[in-house]
């Protein structure tokens with residue numbers, strides 16, 4: 001193979017000794033000391049940026065940490081490491097900077113980002129994570145930031161719905177999944193959603209539920225931490241993500257993570273009562289819920305993905321389409337499934353769970369076969385299941401092996417409808433529908449049932465728009 005064309009090569013001083021630096025057209029930066037190539041960086045992967053400090057050029061790089069090496073307060077796959085050298089003249093310095101800048105600019109990395117920091121997410125450490133872990137890396141990469149702390153629930157959604165987002169190359173959420181979902185919904189409710197929704201969205205894990213970023217990083221073997229997430233955003237690689245439209249009449253919610261009804265929704269939402277327990281609250285409340293297990297009447301209907309046609313029973317169903325209303329935002333995918341066979345599963349149900357990406361939280365591999373943009377949702381249904389088996393299933397979720405249980409139906413669907421009913425043992429008590437970690441609908445006599453939710457505890461349907469959203473992602 002012919003050697004790559006040299007873009008710039010210069011005699012320089014490295015640590016006071018004569019050496020050379022060379023940048024080649026295939027994006028390799030090389031330092032030559034004592035006549036031998038000594039250090040070597042792939043600019044796309046290893047170089048964040050550079051600064052001029054008087055007569056020196058400081059290259060800001062990252063190196064992969066070796067396994068087992070201590071990773072500081074917040075952990076991470078990369079450490080920052082600078083390489084400093086001194087060109088022999090002002091001209092040589094300017095020429096080198098110009099060439100390296102030109103190469104970095106050709107990589108299509110983001111230059112200006114809108115950053116939301118949720119000071120109340122997770123362990124309330126988002127500000128610290130941002131200041132200590134995220135900002136220094138973005139500064140190294142010379143990315144301009146407009147930082148906005150979220151002041152209340154739905155603040156991020158309100159802002160992206162109304163502000164000028166065209167000046168940004170992406171939106172970053174230093175938060176859990178909640179703020180990401182707000183940003184998606186805010187963008188899709190804009191009249192210019194078709195243009196602005198192309199903006200890549202990035203997530204830096206700083207919440208309780210960090211399922212999306214865990215799914216993105218774990219897919220390539222990276223740790224779920226601010227360091228690895230920030231480097232992925234700086235490198236500017238993106239991937240597309242399915243967006244599910246949950247509709248009830250003309251009311252819509254755009255989901256990127258999951259929908260839960262039954263056991264999982266009850267644990268997720270009702271365990272709020274035990275927030276003071278910290279992360280143990282979910283496990284504690286799960287055991288309580290399994291001991292006094294609820295079963296729900298109802299029906300789920302779905303259009304199976306190819307290969308999953310044997311699940312459930314055939315039924316006749318048509319997606320209900322409301323007459324178009326004069327609203328300006330996104331209205332969901334234009335689906336035409338009339339000719340395809342719908343299937344149904346009738347209750348009673350212990351749990352119904354729809355998932356868009358593999359991880360529901362950092363320690364929950366809910367849908368191990370889920371793909372980011374296959375146009376399908378993974379459906380996990382539990383009906384009759386002995387309590388002991390259910391307890392064991394809950395512990396298996398961390399490894400994703402629960403889906404192999406004979407008590408679990410695990411399949412992929414293209415469209416879905418839920419007809420939620422009341423508790424089998426208490427016909428005047430209903431359930432909660434949870435979408436992306438928030439209450440979508442509360443039935444009669446449920447936890448905090450006096451609070452108004454977006455939808456009523458009634459039939460709803462879900463359609464998927466393949467790859468509609470764009471996320472900053474590590475290269476895969």
Ligand SMILES: Nc1ncnc2c1ncn2[C@@H]1O[C@H](COP(=O)(O)OP(=O)(O)OP(=O)(O)O)[C@@H](O)[C@H]1O
Pocket residue numbers: 118119120121122123150151152153154155174175176177178179180182206207208209210437
């Ligand atoms: N300043 C604030 N005060 C209260 N809530 C806020 C504030 N800013 C954002 N929120 C809300 O906090 C919720 C949780 O956000 P986030 O995505 O950071 O964390 P999470 O992991 O999803 O949830 P949590 O950590 O609360 O369990 C979102 O619904 C968001 O609207």
